[in-house]
Amino acid sequence: MTGEQTTEWRPTACILCECNCGIEVRLGGPDGRTLDRIRGDKAHPASQGYTCQKALRLDHYQNGPHRLTSPMRRRPDGTYEPVGWDTAITEVAAGLARVRDTHGGKTIFYYGGGGQGNHLGGGYASATRAALGSRFRSNALAQEKTGEFWVNAKLLGNYTRGDYEHAEVVVFVGKNPWQSHSFPRARPTLKEIARDPGRSMVVLDPRTTETAELADHHLALRPGTDAWCLAALAAVLVQEDLLDRDWLAEHATGLGRVESLLAAVDVDAYAAICDLDPGLIRRTARRIAAASSVAVYEDLGVQMSLHSTLSSYLNKLLWVLTGNFANPGGHYVPTSIVSLAGGGGGRERRSPVAGARIISGLVPCNVIAEEILTDHPGRYRAMIIESANPAHSLADSPRMRQAIRALEFSVVIDVAMTETAQLADYVLPAASQYEKWEATFFNFEFPHNYFHLRRPLLDPLPGTLPGTLPEPEIHARIVEALGALDAIDLAPLAEAAQRSRAEFGERFMRLMGEHPEAAPLLSVILYRTLGPALPDGAASAALLWGAAHRAAAQIGPSIERAGFEGAEALFDAILAHPSGVVFSVDEPADNWARVRTPGGRLDLDNEIVLDALAELAGAEPPGHDPDFPLVLSAGERRSFTANTIFRSPEWRRRDRDGALRVSRADADALGLADGDRARVTTRRGSAEVLVEVSPMMRQGHIALPNGLGVTRTPEAAPAGVAPNDLTSSDHRDPIAGTPYHKHVPARLEPLDAL
Ligand SMILES: Nc1nc2c(c(=O)[nH]1)N[C@H]1C(S)=C(S)[C@@H](COP(=O)(O)OP(=O)(O)OC[C@H]3O[C@@H](n4cnc5c(=O)[nH]c(N)nc54)[C@H](O)[C@@H]3O)O[C@H]1N2
Ligand SMILES: Nc1nc2c(c(=O)[nH]1)N[C@H]1C(S)=C(S)[C@@H](COP(=O)(O)OP(=O)(O)OC[C@H]3O[C@@H](n4cnc5c(=O)[nH]c(N)nc54)[C@H](O)[C@@H]3O)O[C@H]1N2
Ligand code: SF4
Ligand SMILES: [Mo]
16 A cells, blocks of 8 residues: 555545545655645535645644654653563553552543544543443543533433524534534535525624624624623523424423523623623524524533533523524434434432542543542542543643653553653554544534545554554553453454354354453454454454444434445445445434433423523623733634644644734733734743734733644644643533633733833
8 A cells, every 4th residue: 555656546534623524635755655635525425525724734644753653661760762562562451450450440540532533542442441440531522512511411311513504593602613613614604604695693702703704793792701691692582572482382391490580681781791782682682583593503612611501501592492403404413323422311420539520421621630639549540541632731731741640550542742642651652544444423414414434545654663553453452461351252253254244243242142241342342353354454443333233223214214224234334435424314303302301302491500590690790800801712723723633833834833812902002012922921820922913802802822832742842832831720610610711811911021
């Protein structure tokens, strides 16, 4: 596959955001390993040829100087030495087993499992965790989406999205899809809505974003006042009798208390707190009520700001009170091959030290450091970190770094020597996402949902011993080194797989009957038995066989409508479509079947958020702290940011060091001009920044980009500011524990004045 120049376009996907647009790549360069030409893949079912400007830069990920080519072991002096794979796997398994045997598997914490483009690895990690008895885990979703998941679990017992492509009115709450995308072909869709006189776009954002520029109603509220703004919008629906009463009577329960709370809201007073014209709030609510379909997208601007979980509930009222569920252009419940979001149900679990609510199985990111840096007997003693960079991405980076070093054992699986890897006892180098079979579980479309299993473009880095491995192989080796599969003879199963899928399936069921204790090791068992029998070296896809069977049992009719009779046909189709395949076709009524509340209706009665709503009237609005008069939004998505997937600043065409954006009014008051250097200071830290005077910013609001402050190689200096050097882990939502990264009290001072 490698070595030669090629003129062939090969399908794969962009890995820089959750859209994972289909792309085609032409390899080039002296060794045929450069991602030379990149274009959108028209055969991809969701992106249909679309990409944004970032995808063209992907060679910086594949061939940057950051790539690791050998397992690394930490020396006592903090430097690293390369070791062979056998040594690394043996010592990692022994280190983890030691912690398990001394303190119990519960003290082994798992973080990550997939970034924007890679979720197969996390599927195999579940076997490693099971072999160790690890019970607690987390990932980035627990610092953004868990508040929303928790609200959804009570409201409908499932996950939900809006049909932005077809909605008459779209509402973006703290979301800038022009830059951050998050749904397919975001820019063409936004332009289409803006052009169509029959449709409207509503944006709640203090900043005049690229999306807000296209909006019909831009509610440029004071940062951190979304709960008041959303409550006022919902209150107008109630007070002007704009609810879809017939629909609510049939499809919802628990309207009583929320309706009386909203009836009592003083819309003018709430508008004043938000610094908005109450007329604008009223016109916006009326437009939403008049629409035949409404779709709302909430994202980090509210999920990482004050009252975030309450705001998640309130923005859902906008589409629930107006009857926009299970209608075309409204909200829906997507199918999944593997679910990331998790439903509701089950007993509520709490984290072992802080007692924080565990939502969708995830411990809030903001409590992880305090669950390590303590004498509590239940504290985490070891960590497995995979495809994530928590020493950079979690609140209060200095404390997170201290926590990782305080562990008795730590191992990182990554392609790069990241800020997190530089703290670990062992670093295991993964093959890149263009060197292995990969997929994401970010598949949220309706009525046609799709899945994309990508094939490798390249062999793993050649000429580099010991070299990299795909995560499924890493986990299989760890599980075997732990002895977890010793009692099971897998050979007959592997032989059956070589003969026929039917025989394999039958024997597999028998094995699971004989060894129920092996069920949690399922992914690695499939990888070692079915894996070698799959075509073109697709062993890593083995767990999708199990997922296809689960999907066929749960959403059989949707899969049949997509043209697949049963799980085997579905699995074969996934293997056979290198540009992705539509795996399910839904009908509106399917949504109701997926509502998992006791009565099968949307349930608005959520005591915890309604108590918070009741308190809002008397709550202190985000005010002026004389020491920190500004609000810093720490981590804005811009045209050249992509979390920490790229490590070389050269990939950034503009804004190389990630300027701090400030309004003209604040700049003038501080005596700052465009391009000046300044110092930003928060309660947690301080950093030197380059200033960009931006017409996008509202007075009192400043913003730094996300993903900066990383290094190309551990020796190089970082470019830009690492946002979480400025954030605090106790600055978080009381319900979900999610951080307030978009609302960090700050001050700014010209540098020469210091
Ligand atoms: N270019 C690019 N795209 C990305 C990513 C990337 O790194 N770069 N990352 C991906 C990931 S992981 C995610 S989660 C998504 C996130 O996507 P978004 O949530 O859209 O991204 P952000 O820019 O972080 O925040 C959105 C908006 O919130 C606004 N905001 C700040 N404070 C407030 C407030 O108090 N109230 C309201 N209503 N709004 C406020 C900001 O001005 C900003 O415009 O993007 C994905 N897409
Ligand atoms: N202050 C502040 N902090 C934030 C945010 C913010 O807006 N403000 N945003 C938050 C959000 S929404 C998110 S999603 C997180 C993101 O933060 P993280 O979840 O920590 O992840 P990424 O920065 O996306 O880094 C992904 C890692 O995967 C590695 N990687 C790439 N390909 C592979 C592979 O094939 N295998 C393996 N094993 N590793 C691979 C990369 O080198 C990188 O280290 O950041 C969060 N942190
Ligand atoms: S929208 Fe996201 S996945 Fe698509 S090309 Fe841009 S960065 Fe890549
Ligand atoms: Mo994210």
